[in-house]
Amino acid sequence: MVRACRPAASWRQSCSAADCRFQVAAESQAIIRARQLRGLIESHNHAYYALDSPIISDAEYDVLFRELQLLEASHPELRSVDSPTQRVGGAASTAFGPVHHLAPMLSLNNAFDAAEVEAFDRRCLDALSVQKVTYIDYACEPKFDGLAISLRYENGEFVQGATRGDGFTGENVTANLRTIKNIPLRLSGEGFPSVLEVRGEVLMLRRDFERLNEGQRSKGEKEFANPRNAAAGSLRQLDPQITAHRALRFFAYGTGELKIDSSAATTDDTGGGSGDTGNLQSTALRLRSGLAVQSQDATPAPTGGSRASFHSEMMHRLESWGLPVAAEREVVRGASGLLAYYQRIGAARAQLPYDIDGVVYKVNRITDQDLIGFVSRAPRFAIAHKFPAEEAQTTVLSIDVQVGRTGAITPVARLAPVFVGGVTVTNATLHNEDEVRRKDVRVGDTVIVRRAGDVIPEIVSSLPEMRNSGVDSAGVFVLPEKCPACGSQIAREEGESIARCTGGLFCPAQRKQALLHFASRRAMDIEGLGEKLVDQLVDAAVVKTPADIYKLGIVGLASLERMADKSATNLLQAIERSKQTTLAKFIYALGIRNVGETTAKDLARHFGQLDLLLQADVALLQMIPDVGPVVAASIASFFSEPHNLEVVAQLRAAGVSWADVTPAATADSPIAGKIFVLTGTLPVLSRDQAKAMIEALGGKVAGSVSKKTDYVVAGTEAGSKLEKALALGLKVLDEEAFRQLLGAEL
DNA sequence: CGTCCTCGAGTTCC
DNA sequence: CTCGAGGACG
Numbered sequence: 001m002v003r004a005c006r007p008a009a010s011w012r013q014s015c016s017a018a019d020c021r022f023q024v025a026a027e028s029q030a031i032i033r034a035r036q037l038r039g040l041i042e043s044h045n046h047a048y049y050a051l052d053s054p055i056i057s058d059a060e061y062d063v064l065f066r067e068l069q070l071l072e073a074s075h076p077e078l079r080s081v082d083s084p085t086q087r088v089g090g091a092a093s094t095a096f097g098p099v100h101h102l103a104p105m106l107s108l109n110n111a112f113d114a115a116e117v118e119a120f121d122r123r124c125l126d127a128l129s130v131q132k133v134t135y136i137d138y139a140c141e142p143k144f145d146g147l148a149i150s151l152r153y154e155n156g157e158f159v160q161g162a163t164r165g166d167g168f169t170g171e172n173v174t175a176n177l178r179t180i181k182n183i184p185l186r187l188s189g190e191g192f193p194s195v196l197e198v199r200g201e202v203l204m205l206r207r208d209f210e211r212l213n214e215g216q217r218s219k220g221e222k223e224f225a226n227p228r229n230a231a232a233g234s235l236r237q238l239d240p241q242i243t244a245h246r247a248l249r250f251f252a253y254g255t256g257e258l259k260i261d262s263s264a265a266t267t268d269d270t271g272g273g274s275g276d277t278g279n280l281q282s283t284a285l286r287l288r289s290g291l292a293v294q295s296q297d298a299t300p301a302p303t304g305g306s307r308a309s310f311h312s313e314m315m316h317r318l319e320s321w322g323l324p325v326a327a328e329r330e331v332v333r334g335a336s337g338l339l340a341y342y343q344r345i346g347a348a349r350a351q352l353p354y355d356i357d358g359v360v361y362k363v364n365r366i367t368d369q370d371l372i373g374f375v376s377r378a379p380r381f382a383i384a385h386k387f388p389a390e391e392a393q394t395t396v397l398s399i400d401v402q403v404g405r406t407g408a409i410t411p412v413a414r415l416a417p418v419f420v421g422g423v424t425v426t427n428a429t430l431h432n433e434d435e436v437r438r439k440d441v442r443v444g445d446t447v448i449v450r451r452a453g454d455v456i457p458e459i460v461s462s463l464p465e466m467r468n469s470g471v472d473s474a475g476v477f478v479l480p481e482k483c484p485a486c487g488s489q490i491a492r493e494e495g496e497s498i499a500r501c502t503g504g505l506f507c508p509a510q511r512k513q514a515l516l517h518f519a520s521r522r523a524m525d526i527e528g529l530g531e532k533l534v535d536q537l538v539d540a541a542v543v544k545t546p547a548d549i550y551k552l553g554i555v556g557l558a559s560l561e562r563m564a565d566k567s568a569t570n571l572l573q574a575i576e577r578s579k580q581t582t583l584a585k586f587i588y589a590l591g592i593r594n595v596g597e598t599t600a601k602d603l604a605r606h607f608g609q610l611d612l613l614l615q616a617d618v619a620l621l622q623m624i625p626d627v628g629p630v631v632a633a634s635i636a637s638f639f640s641e642p643h644n645l646e647v648v649a650q651l652r653a654a655g656v657s658w659a660d661v662t663p664a665a666t667a668d669s670p671i672a673g674k675i676f677v678l679t680g681t682l683p684v685l686s687r688d689q690a691k692a693m694i695e696a697l698g699g700k701v702a703g704s705v706s707k708k709t710d711y712v713v714a715g716t717e718a719g720s721k722l723e724k725a726l727a728l729g730l731k732v733l734d735e736e737a738f739r740q741l742l743g744a745e746l
Numbered sequence: 747c748g749t750c751c752t753c754g755a756g757t758t759c760c
Numbered sequence: 761c762t763c764g765a766g767g768a769c770g
Contacts, residue, residue, distance in 0.1 A: 625768090
């Protein structure tokens, strides 16, 4: 990193309002010069970071930068948030606030081979069959191995940046993103929407990663395992100064929320724009073939106030506004075009300056995207075609078994440490007995390991031909008959693939897992009650049931290892805090078999109070949507157990409580059981608020429109869902009508 | 009865 | 993330 920004000098309070009146002429000159400098510096940033082709030397750049710093230092009123000197941002924050994504940041479905890509093309064609299309054009781009980020521009100014988070709520990392030099603080060019949310990926170039690790090495600090981790670690720094010294880059791949407002479409930027975007392609490697279709990218200049018709056109516009986009974009035709693109990028992969883990295909025509629509969390009009995961060889040191919360016995292979897919892997799950058989994995074997989905280590196969004759039968995995934790019988139900310890809560392993589940974030959320602590508490027989957690005192904790006063106090506070919860979380925390987060919410909503749930019989439970015989039986059996009822009673006695859900309203509300679909942006309510209101009254919110949908609530910029709703003749409400429908019940 | 889709549960590493 | 299985629907 040659071009490190240094922190802006502190501002001198140089002139009072009265003094300034006599300096108008000088001031206006300073204003003009400052604006000029900003434009120059940003355009050089763009040339350097986005186009990779600097126009001036680093020394010349430094001169400009320092001049602007000095100018701003002597004229504090010139300082503006979009000045390049402001990239090294304000004070270190202690935490990242939540940011709600109005348009959720979805994930993509994956394809791993040609057949899946062809199936994807066929699905899209089917979905568009009404249009009688015979082929589809796709926008293709590399899939960066980085962190998904959303940038929000209001009237061209970068105002907020957030991580993807769970797709609905991310973290506010604006200060850190401001330090990334190829993210424009102000959009250049014309015609950008008044609100523009840019979606893209933050990553570290391989060469910058190497340099960072060299630095870490020479300082004797820990090296990063791979560029992705380095980027993630850098972005999550609480101190933006540190982020500023890590050479991160951003690449846009799409948009989120868009508010088109033609009145806000101009900028007074003085030539600081990205200018000639056309030659970007020439500096990067060119990937073209006879299959590539160019016409849709050709829209010359973005026009203000209108929506792009093609994904490729949108990307082109982003580029013209100064946002970095991948150079290796193409529009291709049909499945054969997709596969040819995959081949080309695959061949170029090693030469690319960044890590990619595949390519992404999107139906190019936006109206077609809308027609094809979404399946729950992923668009159906786009797919990620992943490169085969990196594989490595290692040996199996042993095969242990783990006992889960439900008693599930899972064999785990302990491996000789091996570096694969960017991390060192030492464990890999073998899922169940059959899996071990199928893959014929034995202790001492040489096996091929990869990270499935680039996360979870997986044994692909064993290499029996490399087996020493000695290991042959000795290393064969045999499922133990008795639970390693409690000695109870292990049993495998007919037709089930999973063997379970029959010890129930008598088994310390199950008890530990149950307690960890109870304390987990989505359940009672007791911070600090982790694995180590639970181990100690259970082993010392201090805690046997979740209710015992609430009987802990400072004295009892003090006797434990690594539990000084401070941490003990913190834990007790966390326990105290957790007493105030919701019925849904409480039900989930109990760990009833087959009752996860979603079912727990359903139950809480339908019964409103715990006592009604406790008394419900199997027939009543099955009245609830998504509760069938199996789930109903699990619930009924859990509450028929005197021991469980005792724990529930103790928890309530200890002060665990929740605000009562209005039970009556849900029962006879006319929207009870009705299915709503929300689309577009509502004028007042946020998506979450609307969802909460519907759910509070016993309605359900679905992700996509189908015949089952009862109501579609449409706001502005409603897309395919609205079209489909109209096509199906469903009831469509605007926010006003929606409020009336619900308001009558409140 | 077969075919979606969604949910639950288990898992790894930093 | 991935698997299996539960549940809804045609």
